Amino acid sequence: xxxxxxxxxxxxxxxxxxxxxxxxxxxxxxxxxxxxxxxxxxxxxxxxxxxxxxxxxxxxxxxxxxxxxxxxxxxxxxxxxxxxxxxxxxxxxxxxxxxxxxxxxxxxxxx
Amino acid sequence: xxxxxxxxxxxxxxxxxxxxxxxxxxxxxxxxxxxxxxxxxxxxxxxxxxxxxxxxxxxxxxxxxxxxxxxxxxxxxxxxxxxxxxxxxxxxxxxxxxxxxxxxxxxxxxx
Numbered sequence: 001x002x003x004x005x006x007x008x009x010x011x012x013x014x015x016x017x018x019x020x021x022x023x024x025x026x027x028x029x030x031x032x033x034x035x036x037x038x039x040x041x042x043x044x045x046x047x048x049x050x051x052x053x054x055x056x057x058x059x060x061x062x063x064x065x066x067x068x069x070x071x072x073x074x075x076x077x078x079x080x081x082x083x084x085x086x087x088x089x090x091x092x093x094x095x096x097x098x099x100x101x102x103x104x105x106x107x108x109x110x111x
Numbered sequence: 112x113x114x115x116x117x118x119x120x121x122x123x124x125x126x127x128x129x130x131x132x133x134x135x136x137x138x139x140x141x142x143x144x145x146x147x148x149x150x151x152x153x154x155x156x157x158x159x160x161x162x163x164x165x166x167x168x169x170x171x172x173x174x175x176x177x178x179x180x181x182x183x184x185x186x187x188x189x190x191x192x193x194x195x196x197x198x199x200x201x202x203x204x205x206x207x208x209x210x211x212x213x214x215x216x217x218x219x220x221x222x
């Protein structure tokens with residue numbers, strides 16, 4: 001059963017803590033992406049990776065970090081430097097020049 | 112990246128055809144037009160993509176005039192399950208698409 005999985009579905013964080021969101025795909029896609037969505041808003045690109053061991057900042061990378069050690073995995077760490085991390089986080093992947101497939105999302109809440 | 116403008120919301124009834132128009136006045140020569148659908152608390156889902164004239168698949172049609180400054184997503188005979196947010200995006204077909212999501216069009220289908 002191919003697709004993109006994100007975990008956990010819900011995540012709660014205390015202020016000052018770093019948290020890592022998981023994203024895994026078994027679609028053999030080369031590129032992977034992380035987006036953030038705030039209530040009533042569109043998606044904003046955080047980071048993207050076109051190939052293993054390489055990634056680029058998106059429009060709102062401050063306070064976030066990523067790694068791409070395996071083709072299938074693209075974890076996102078929300079650091080304490082991110083001042084307003086409460087949001088819905090979406091991971092996506094794609095082949096070169098093809099449409100993006102999105103995961104089910106992780107809803108992060110800062111307590 | 113070309114900016115898009117769509118209506119904030121639209122209402123329809125079951126069985127009707129819905130046309131959502133998107134304006135993208137500064138679209139570049141190598142940009143494609145792509146539409147995604149998003150249900151609450153889920154990741155967006157690719158609907159259709161086109162470059163010019165008309166594209167049709169099993170769920171929708173995309174009409175693009177010759178000047179490509181606008182496009183229209185047509186959903187035939189909508190049902191209650193088509194209630195969602197629809198995003199129009201333009202992105203260059205030069206590799207891995209760096210998508211820019213606006214706020215989309217919130218479609219409400221009533222019985």
